[in-house]
Amino acid sequence: MKTERLNNVIRKMSEHGLEQMIISSPASIFYLIGRWIESGERMLVLYINADGKCRLIINELFPLEDEPGIDKIVYNDREDPVEILSEIIEDKKVGIDKNWPSHFLIRLMEKKRGLSFQNGSPIIDEARMIKDAEEIQLMREASRVNDKVMEEIIPLIGQGYTEARVCKLLGDIYEKYGTASFSFHPLIAYGANAAEPHHESDNTALKNSDSVIIDIGGITKRYCSDMTRTVFFHQASEEAKEVYNIVLEANRRGIEAVKPGARCCDIDMSARKFIEDAGYGQYFIHRTGHNIGIDVHEFPDISSVNTMEVKPGMIFSVEPGIYLPGRLGVRIEDLVVVTESGYEVLNHYTKELQII
Amino acid sequence: MKTERLNNVIRKMSEHGLEQMIISSPASIFYLIGRWIESGERMLVLYINADGKCRLIINELFPLEDEPGIDKIVYNDREDPVEILSEIIEDKKVGIDKNWPSHFLIRLMEKKRGLSFQNGSPIIDEARMIKDAEEIQLMREASRVNDKVMEEIIPLIGQGYTEARVCKLLGDIYEKYGTASFSFHPLIAYGANAAEPHHESDNTALKNSDSVIIDIGGITKRYCSDMTRTVFFHQASEEAKEVYNIVLEANRRGIEAVKPGARCCDIDMSARKFIEDAGYGQYFIHRTGHNIGIDVHEFPDISSVNTMEVKPGMIFSVEPGIYLPGRLGVRIEDLVVVTESGYEVLNHYTKELQII
DSSP: OOHHHHHHHHHHHHHTTOSEEEEOOHHHHHHHHSOOOOOTTSOOEEEEETTSOEEEEEETTSOOOOOTTOEEEEEOTTSOHHHHHHHHSOSSOEEEOTTSBHHHHHHHHHHSTTOOEEEOHHHHHHHHHSOOHHHHHHHHHHHHHHHHHHHHHHHHHTTOOOHHHHHHHHHHHHHHTTOOEESSOOEEEEGGGGGSTTOOOOSOOOOTTOEEEEEEOEEETTEEOOEEEEEESSOOOHHHHHHHHHHHHHHHHHHHTOSTTOBHHHHHHHHHHHHHHTTOGGGOOSOSEEEOSSSSSEEEEEOTTOOOBOOTTOEEEEOOEEEETTTEEEEOBEEEEEOSSSEEEOOOSOOSOOBO | OOHHHHHHHHHHHHHTTOSEEEEOOHHHHHHHHSOOOOOTTSOOEEEEETTSOEEEEEETTSOOOOOTTOEEEEEOTTSOHHHHHHHHSOSSOEEEOTTSBHHHHHHHHHHSTTOOEEEOHHHHHHHHHSOOHHHHHHHHHHHHHHHHHHHHHHHHHTTOOOHHHHHHHHHHHHHHTTOOEESSOOEEEEGGGGGSTTOOOOSOOOOTTOEEEEEEOEEETTEEOOEEEEEESSOOOHHHHHHHHHHHHHHHHHHHTOSTTOBHHHHHHHHHHHHHHTTOGGGOOSOSEEEOSSSSSEEEEEOTTOOOBOOTTOEEEEOOEEEETTTEEEEOBEEEEEOSSSEEEOOOSOOSOOBO
16 A cells, blocks of 8 residues: 555545545546456446555455555455445545446445545546656656657658558557557657647658658657657658747746646646747637646646646646648657756657658 | 337336346347447446336447437536436336446436436346347348458467467458457457467467367457357367367257257257267366447357257357366357247358368
8 A cells, every 4th residue: 555645645635624535446446446357347346445444345246465555345246245335334425436347336326325425536637646756757767668669660651651650650669668558548649640639640651741640659668658750751751840849838837837836737838829929820720738647648738728827746748839830840849847846858759850 | 219129128028027127248239239439538428218208328439420320418527417317217117227426326326316226227137138130130241251250360360370370360350351349359269279268379389280279260240250160280189179060069959959948048058968978077167158349249148057948049159168277178059049930140161171
């Protein structure tokens, strides 16, 4: 059990007026107990009581070594885990993991009539938002791998593979670095495809003067990386160079704005305003970034409507882009840690304009 | 809208005493409306009223053409989809999709105090259990691809790739046949690994006289295939041959038992008893099969405790196995459709003992 993290969650429970909660997401359970368990359809629940007692209700099919601070209740397929849970839960409001499958909640309501419920996930999301030293180190390692993968894949792209083929090659490269899997399906987008931020890589071939968006990430020791670079094939038009330099400066300004006390919307605006002032505001069609850690998208967003102040230990992406429909797209993305005095950038692969 | 399927669901709703229900699983929505939509965190709900009116509540990010019989309610990120849903729902018990994330249900309870809920998934699971002619044809196509993939992969295995490498090669072969993805992560298990039914394919190399379990499936036009064959490398011991022939006969007997009115447990017992009588009962450590369709594991299981009678249109696996810890494993699996008079086997790749 990660005691400090648990104590932090318990503190937040009392701030939210909750004395008990149920955590079911494998990522949140991993965050608190240091073990990754995927139990499929079978109920897996970490019950946390504000008095500090935790119970992990787990099917016998998922053996887990005993560990101090984790009180395991092992059930088998002939037993009813909701019944077990209902005997533990006290007659007070319960926080429920946002993604707990409804059929468990419906059964629990039947067994504990009159009990009230609230979405407990904001508590754990807020706790996970601030990374501790161990997590920051893991995020550095994950991004170091991502830098190396970017360095290897860019020369390969120039050899004329389709977008989909490059995605396959990426899998092999991540594997070489011991990365278990992608943190999201890689986005490799050529030319006009690069103007669609949610393009799915397909059999598009690379053409002369295409912009190439490379948005990639892997999961290393359970932590996610996420970085984007944009390069050009054989040549870049004057327009393409102009757009590239604007996005690069927006990326730099977004990062420069990161410090404790800055609001998420201030960071968004630092990047966005530069693009707007350059006349491309209507072509920057998404938020500037998102928090990241065990999950690739964590709470909160770095967006124009989020007035939350950032704090040391937060890690998020700064990823402005300009997308000219039918012509080209440019996005440049780095992960950034908020430090006591400012920021630390986790990605070090060059952002200079590259023609491959 | 697939009207016959919807009417069938509505009939079952009244059998279950429900006048309204919420479906959220992409597979069940696909089953009813013929479109596959994955909306991530954003609420996607098909509301079905027993009076025949359906509403699909969908975020504007997932554009869907208008189609007769589907009344779309499109919301954007500034709107609250649970509010929209709460205005549609009548003050009667509601069936809820088993995997609907709890935070939606908690919000709905807040907005509609006093409303009661029940797990509505058995209704849709029972409807999906009986495949119609269109689905049976799609399942035939999916299994035809699987037969071809099996035929291609077996000679490659003999070339000495690791288990994990074979899994990669499988991805390329499925892709060649236009199969979107695996229906489950392929299981390629050599020697002692083949004795662990849930082994994860790793860097194990093939050794002389190893048994090789090949349990594979792909998703073709949204329908899943699933087949297992076992072969031997260079030679097979007398014990291995004996075990193989027992499992083969158990597979045949399980299939022969399939006809309308047979109970799932009877089919299980037909395969299991032959293995028990041969003295290997303790080494057949799983159920005989599971239903399959849009999802690779559907309701119900073909197990020793399921007394449900099978009906025409059900499709399930018959997959007995014998696992001798530390030595070898053999499993032989085919998909079978229940017909009016008996069965149709969907897999045609040979089951003769092969030494590669």
